[in-house]
Amino acid sequence: MSDVDEIVRVAARGEGVTADGRHVPFAAPGDRVLPGGDIEAGPHHQVPPCRHFPECGGCQLQHLDDASWSQFILDRISSALATQGLEAAIRAPALSPPRTRRRATLHAESSGRIGFSMEKSHAIVDLAECHVLAPELFALVAPLRRLIHVLRPRRRLDVHLTLADQGVDLLINGVMPEGLAAAEAITAFAEGNRLARVAFDEGYGPEVRWEPEAVTITLGGVPVPLPPASFLQATREGEAALVAAVREVVTGEGVVADLFAGLGTFALALPGRIYAAEAGREAIMALKAAAARSHRTVFTEHRDLYRRPLTPAELDRFSAVVIDPPRAGAKEQAQALAGSKTPKLAYVSCNPSSFARDVNTMVEGGWQIDWIQPVGQFRWSTHVELAASLSRR
Numbered sequence: 293m294s295d296v297d298e299i300v301r302v303a304a305r306g307e308g309v310t311a312d313g314r315h316v317p318f319a320a321p322g323d324r325v326l327p328g329g330d331i332e333a334g335p336h337h338q339v340p341p342c343r344h345f346p347e348c349g350g351c352q353l354q355h356l357d358d359a360s361w362s363q364f365i366l367d368r369i370s371s372a373l374a375t376q377g378l379e380a381a382i383r384a385p386a387l388s389p390p391r392t393r394r395r396a397t398l399h400a401e402s403s404g405r406i407g408f409s410m411e412k413s414h415a416i417v418d419l420a421e422c423h424v425l426a427p428e429l430f431a432l433v434a435p436l437r438r439l440i441h442v443l444r445p446r447r448r449l450d451v452h453l454t455l456a457d458q459g460v461d462l463l464i465n466g467v468m469p470e471g472l473a474a475a476e477a478i479t480a481f482a483e484g485n486r487l488a489r490v491a492f493d494e495g496y497g498p499e500v501r502w503e504p505e506a507v508t509i510t511l512g513g514v515p516v517p518l519p520p521a522s523f524l525q526a527t528r529e530g531e532a533a534l535v536a537a538v539r540e541v542v543t544g545e546g547v548v549a550d551l552f553a554g555l556g557t558f559a560l561a562l563p564g565r566i567y568a569a570e571a572g573r574e575a576i577m578a579l580k581a582a583a584a585r586s587h588r589t590v591f592t593e594h595r596d597l598y599r600r601p602l603t604p605a606e607l608d609r610f611s612a613v614v615i616d617p618p619r620a621g622a623k624e625q626a627q628a629l630a631g632s633k634t635p636k637l638a639y640v641s642c643n644p645s646s647f648a649r650d651v652n653t654m655v656e657g658g659w660q661i662d663w664i665q666p667v668g669q670f671r672w673s674t675h676v677e678l679a680a681s682l683s684r685r
């Protein structure tokens with residue numbers, strides 16, 4: 293067999309790729325593709341720990357060891373930069389351990405099936421085990437199966453699970469339970485499993501049915517009211533890695549801007565005075581209330597940064613800017629940053645392609661990438677996150 297049949301890298305969607313460009317599903321770097329198409333496992337091929345792999349859409353890369361998963365993450369970032377003609381120093385990825393996901397959306401149907409959607413299909417994998425969810429979240433799968441039988445939903449449900457300070461916060465989208473039997477079942481379920489909150493949403497906003505104590509999430513040491521279905525970094529470890537990287541960038545005096553601030557993952561973890569902008573009204577109100585109670589100086593603004601990005605003149609007031617947009621990136625805000633005089637930027641991204649596009653705009657405006665810290669908080673998935681330090685050349 294010739295060398296060309298060895299897997300040399302992993303493509304964006306997770307298939308192994310041979311030196312001559314052939315894509316081979318579930319193959320790791322170092323695996324050899326035998327003439328009949330069978331794979332001979334190499335040193336980076338691990339036995340996938342979960343019985344649901346590869347059908348379950350929750351994980352695509354369980355056949356990779358951590359070294360080749362890290363390399364996959366590095367390749368995604370460097371190839372996204374290369375499409376814009378950029379290069380940068382990329383640090384070793386910070387990988388979240390198994391069973392640390394504190395936020396996940398499962399799907400469920402009236403038969404009681406509950407789990408992630410199958411890879412490339414809407415069918416639900418009925419979860420018997422999970423190696424990515426935090427144990428507190430996975431422990432609810434069996435009780436939820438029983439509850440869903442009682443609720444008899446007419447359509448498929450989305451089940452949002454978040455590990456809050458008080459325990460698991462559950463939001464079920466797609467059904468509004470009616471009648472005494474359902475109400476009793478919900479109370480017994482919530483009490484029996486010590487849930488922090490149970491809410492339902494049939495399309496008109498979440499209706500809370502159980503919340504014995506106001507639910508919070510502690511960010512930067514500050515308990516923040518947690519509105520149902522809020523954004524949170526997927527793991528505590530991922531949050532810590534992103535915060536540590538951002539803190540390396542934001543060191544000076546003056547006011548720091550936190551754009552796309554959410555509940556304040558960065559605003560509350562940074563020293564000094566912070567301006568925080570966010571389009572989610574409930575999130576920015578929660579951050580404002582939490583900051584006031586803890587005597588942190590956080591000036592909050594409810595603002596749509598796509599329609600109304602901060603102007604260069606507004607940006608010039610800040611000693612540093614943190615930006616953490618959704619997957620689409622922040623094209624208009626990057627253009628304004630390119631034209632501003634603010635000296636330092638921490639760019640946190642969940643999409644290397646939009647990150648590279650935005651950063652390219654800034655590089656053309658006189659910025660440079662100092663370093664990139666990749667973060668793998670969606671273990672064994674193809675999602676890649678990062679925090680980058682940028683400064684003026």
Ligand SMILES: C[S@@+](CC[C@H](N)C(=O)[O-])C[C@H]1O[C@@H](n2cnc3c(N)ncnc32)[C@H](O)[C@@H]1O
Binds near residue numbers: 523553555557570
């Ligand atoms: C990736 S999350 C980051 C949140 C926060 N920095 C954190 O780490 O928890 C992106 C945030 O951008 C907010 N967002 C989405 N579109 C926005 C817009 N047009 N203007 C301002 N904020 C927006 C979302 O509500 C969400 O809180």
